[in-house]
Amino acid sequence: MHSSFLFCVTRYSLDYDSSENQLFLEEERRMSYLGFRCLEISRWVICGLIGFLTGLIACCIDIAVEKLAGVKYFVVKQNIEKFTEVGGLSISLILWAVLNSSLVMVGAITVAFIEPIAAGSGIPQIKCYLNGVKIPRVVRLKTLVVKVFGVICSVAGGLAVGKEGPMIHSGAVVAAGVSQGRSTSLKKDFKIFEYFRRDTEKRDFVSAGAAAGVSAAFGAPVGGVLFSLEEGASFWNQMLTWRIFFASMISTFTLNFFLSIYNNKPGDLSSPGLINFGRFESDSVAYNFYEIPLFIVMGAIGGLLGALFNKLNYWLTIFRIRYVHRPCLQVMEAMLVAAVTATVSFSMIYFSNDCQPLGPDQSEDYQLQLFCADGEYNSMATTFFNTPERSVRSLFHNPPGSYNPGTLGMFTVTYFFLACWTYGLAVSAGVFIPSLLIGAAWGRLFGILLPTVTIWADPGKYALIGAAAQLGGIVRMTLSLTVIMVEATGNVTYGLPIMLVLMTAKIVGDYFVEGLYDIHIKLQSVPFLHWEAPATSHWLTAREVMGAPVICFNRLEKVGTIVDILSNTSTNHNGFPVVVPVAPGKICGLILRSQLIVLLKHKVFVELARSRLTQRKLQLKDFRDAYPRFPPIQSIHVSQDERDCMMDLSEFMNPTPYTVPQETSLPRVFKLFRALGLRHLVVVDHDNRVVGLVTRKDLARYHLGKHGLEELQLAQT
Amino acid sequence: MHSSFLFCVTRYSLDYDSSENQLFLEEERRMSYLGFRCLEISRWVICGLIGFLTGLIACCIDIAVEKLAGVKYFVVKQNIEKFTEVGGLSISLILWAVLNSSLVMVGAITVAFIEPIAAGSGIPQIKCYLNGVKIPRVVRLKTLVVKVFGVICSVAGGLAVGKEGPMIHSGAVVAAGVSQGRSTSLKKDFKIFEYFRRDTEKRDFVSAGAAAGVSAAFGAPVGGVLFSLEEGASFWNQMLTWRIFFASMISTFTLNFFLSIYNNKPGDLSSPGLINFGRFESDSVAYNFYEIPLFIVMGAIGGLLGALFNKLNYWLTIFRIRYVHRPCLQVMEAMLVAAVTATVSFSMIYFSNDCQPLGPDQSEDYQLQLFCADGEYNSMATTFFNTPERSVRSLFHNPPGSYNPGTLGMFTVTYFFLACWTYGLAVSAGVFIPSLLIGAAWGRLFGILLPTVTIWADPGKYALIGAAAQLGGIVRMTLSLTVIMVEATGNVTYGLPIMLVLMTAKIVGDYFVEGLYDIHIKLQSVPFLHWEAPATSHWLTAREVMGAPVICFNRLEKVGTIVDILSNTSTNHNGFPVVVPVAPGKICGLILRSQLIVLLKHKVFVELARSRLTQRKLQLKDFRDAYPRFPPIQSIHVSQDERDCMMDLSEFMNPTPYTVPQETSLPRVFKLFRALGLRHLVVVDHDNRVVGLVTRKDLARYHLGKHGLEELQLAQT
Incomplete structure (x- = not known):
């Protein structure tokens, strides 16, 4: 994942706003009420x-x-x-x-x-x-x-x-x-x-x-x-x-x-997802008010274990980026992990002698007898010799007494390290189920050990809470994860404990290290914008944040200049302010790299337009056809004669880009970016002259660390 | 509701953005990382x-x-x-x-x-x-x-x-x-x-x-x-x-x-809401694929009935605004409705001879025997002689055969008109439960009549779908209502049918008349902003939408001028652009009416500040103490001498208000308002001179009707 993801963060980033040019507005104006209705219906169909x-x-x-x-x-x-x-x-x-x-x-x-x-x-x-x-x-x-x-x-x-x-x-x-x-x-x-x-x-x-x-x-x-x-x-x-x-x-x-x-039961709509937690009936496994502190403790454990998981995986990822970046090495590592997983599982099953009587229902397909007496099965095998989804469900719902504490402890430890080693391999795979499985195992263990101290408790309930805590500790999702867990259990009553557990796991985990996904995103130095500007950044203004000086184009610009600027690898901007030539530097629009490239490719030059009057006008369709794989500038050939032609950008630029004065505070700039999905924000002085340009990267740099505001180094993209 | 709601839409509207002035920025800058943490914790506590x-x-x-x-x-x-x-x-x-x-x-x-x-x-x-x-x-x-x-x-x-x-x-x-x-x-x-x-x-x-x-x-x-x-x-x-x-x-x-x-069952957390639909078990009342068209038909019926309900209530509301606006009349109307409700209920119970055998559980407290034989009860009484919540639950869960079709039909019709008459009375009451009850009644009727045509169906399931359809047809909520219904039934399986039903009800209902809440909002002529600008409004620009000319203040302004402008009832703006005096009309800030009033009240005049150097500076706290009930301008006394003083607005105005050029299209302006929660947007020309001001009311006017874009008349607030 890393190598590819790391080295080619795109030059043509998403742009939500700046493409509203003359052509677009004309199209929208031509469109009737019925046309918009059709669009709306298409959206639903899609x-x-x-x-x-x-x-x-x-x-x-x-x-x-x-x-x-x-x-x-x-x-x-x-x-x-x-x-x-x-x-x-x-x-x-x-x-x-x-x-x-x-x-x-x-x-x-x-x-x-x-x-x-x-x-x-x-x-x-x-x-x-x-x-x-x-x-x-x-x-x-x-x-x-x-x-x-x-x-x-x-x-x-x-x-x-x-x-x-x-x-x-x-x-x-x-x-x-x-x-x-x-x-x-x-x-x-x-x-x-x-x-x-x-x-x-x-x-x-x-x-x-x-x-x-x-x-x-x-x-x-x-x-x-x-x-x-x-x-x-x-x-x-x-x-x-x-x-x-x-x-x-x-x-x-x-x-x-x-x-x-x-499953030969058409119409029985009871398996809505790939993973099905099985139904938790509120009357059979209800929780009590005094159990909530226990749940919070479990959340904290989940946060700690999650932080450990993430830290280990972080080091492993760094190691992989350095040493395991060739495809054949990656394949070999994956094979090694697979073999080790099989060996570990096998020896765990082999050396455990935790025999359990076979239940009345033989729904578990893979019950291994091994060295157990007839009518018994090896309980370690139910967790290892099985797809992880089934193991999770067994941990949630098997009756008390199905597992002995030693087995669960061993399983938790081995599976923890196996899952940690596995995440980041060059295979297509997710971390949700392993996290749930680890959590369910130690949660059930927790539930089994509890009654020896104070009260009797259904271990399946604790397996659920443990699973939530572990998953929350690793991925640090909040709202959506709560709802996912509630929907997967089919029981609203567990909403509050799951929420408290996920909150605790997040708070505890965040104290040590970020969430797993965020770690991997950060390793790629992607200009990722969080929800809000760092709280202590009010003293920063657009002037300090912006990039300056900015390369601007004139409304009527020489083709040669445009080609040179786009080819210059040191100025790899994606958006360029357009200024009026009469009043120096006064902004009149914003144009994107991708738009310029389409214009160059179709040779939309003023001189050619005059000579070839019959030539059809460039339409929005031409931009759409080129989307999203715009050719690189190197592939576009412009002859020496053409370099002296002029291009009129008026029709293609966004004539009303968002601008802010230099004194605007960072949180306000940030909010504009976040709320409007901006990519470029032009900073102007009191006379509307361009003085700088703020891009996502300028904002993503700032980060609230433990010692106040920190600046990150982001990849040169 | 109407009278009060109608005639006093506020002068001090919410303002999310413009209060970020010098004082605020200074406070934010002074605040430490720990300070922000404390704030965050307070938010959670609150x-x-x-x-x-x-x-x-x-x-x-x-x-x-x-x-x-x-x-x-x-x-x-x-x-x-x-x-x-x-x-x-x-x-x-x-x-x-x-x-x-x-x-x-x-x-x-x-x-x-x-x-x-x-x-x-x-x-x-x-x-x-x-x-x-x-x-x-x-x-x-x-x-x-x-x-x-x-x-x-x-x-x-x-x-x-x-x-x-x-x-x-x-x-x-x-x-x-x-x-x-x-x-x-x-x-x-x-x-x-x-x-x-x-x-x-x-x-x-x-x-x-x-x-x-x-x-x-x-x-x-x-x-x-x-x-x-x-x-x-x-x-x-x-x-x-x-x-x-x-x-x-x-x-x-x-x-x-x-x-x-x-309920003497501490720890039994099984009644999470005021209304509890009871649990719908998926295995007992599962639905089949071929039932979905039936559900959609029910959605359409719900939409039609909802539209009828809303239209009747609309006429009734108009009538009430005209003739029943005195409090004593309102009380009398409410009493009349109460008496009529009791009479209608009583005669329905009295004249219905629908006797049902008493069930094994006597959980229904209010089973009336009336003229029924011993061991039987009057089924009409269970729906009328009961709180509506219990009636809804009975309709959902009572076993097939509990109601006869005639009873349900009668009930639906009478309750429909009673509920319609009741909504809008001068009593504190909601329309959710009556809607659910009407829908559950005709839904159950639908379910009872179905088997006579084709298939056997559990009437409780149809009662649920009918309730959703009726409620959706009246209030026209979509996403949240689906989730509310799913959570209240405690069964995710019903998500898709409920969603389809609510969508159908909304589409059918919207064809005739708006949702009940929107009708009442519209009757108050409130500048309510919808989600997006009308689809066909791209040809409108800020120039056409804005209010002009705008009253501006100079950065240093005479107190007399400010008082006169604020007192002038014809210019009841809440925000005023501040301009620099040297370059005429060039914008340098935005100040709110409420801020000016606080300044006047505290007599923050340049001359006084010079003479009374020891006087404490106006702080953010003074604004916060006045919030949200700022005194009217009439209550502030300014002497003739003071009228000649000057006020320096620099420190109190928002120095970087959002501005747009005149050519900006209405959808872009709309998006700014919606995304940033603006109240005032200053429209400027290419030299940053103020040419107009867009307020919520300017945007709320435009409305997409059946004949294209329409302009509404909004209350003069």
């Missing part, structure tokens, strides 16, 4: 499609993993049963390790060699995208294919990973694809939805896709909407939110519907 | 308090209503049972009508004579407040007391009203009170939370209060958050949302906790 396709993908992943894992565990189980009697279990171990490694190898090769951006859960990348930082190739069809294939391999390969995180990325890619009505990878343009080929619109759909992904992953449509809002929204729009909710609903419904058909 | 108090109020209302209604129904029931045998039931009728009328009279007198703004559900007022339009007295302690007392009287008085809507208003008042750390009504200033005595901060807390109210009313903390966001948020802020969620959680938890103690 969101429905996004939800449907995301649900379908989730369904495919689920079935493929079940099938593959089923075959694998069946083979290994048969082998173990065979060799338990005759001895020579090491052969079973080797078989297991080889099966795991080969599955993971296939996945890792696809990811490392074909599309490295598909590695990991994709959540940091989607967070960046929704924040306004576009990372190249992150929403391409190829990425989606690799991601889906990769996640099937890595989950079936028995790694300590989940298939939930990648769903969010998958949903986002689906959204970006569907909403543009074309696929550049497949070179197919359906000529529909052309109006939406703009950053603003595309981003709105991507947030719907991410929400649909969350919704399919956890059966949590409201949680999905809140996730999108928490990560992406800057300006709350009711209709947009409503559409996002629609996509989420359709997504969970589609998954539910197809899974019910697959 | 939100916790808001949630706690709101939950407590909900609990009091619930218990008081239960007790009062219990006594009333007990008396009436005894009386009926007595007279059923001996004949002379008309005495029972009179007793019932008198009891109802007297309860309602007490409530109506309190509302009409003491605090008319407490009438109705308060949701339109809170919507306006969160939108940025402050309505006087809406968040005062007196309003809260009257509201709570009034709602107890009107619900116990048997009107077709609910106690849920007023909870939202109550939560908002609690929030406004707690966050300011003082009560002007009680003349008590606790000298805490002084930092929050600003519009921005107060409004954030009020949205938390509204969310806590929803949460307590429906046991729907997430729905509460979404309600606040849907109605109030313009700029999504993660920490704020998280705090709002905290308030909601605490509120539902408090209510739950105290109700569990009241």
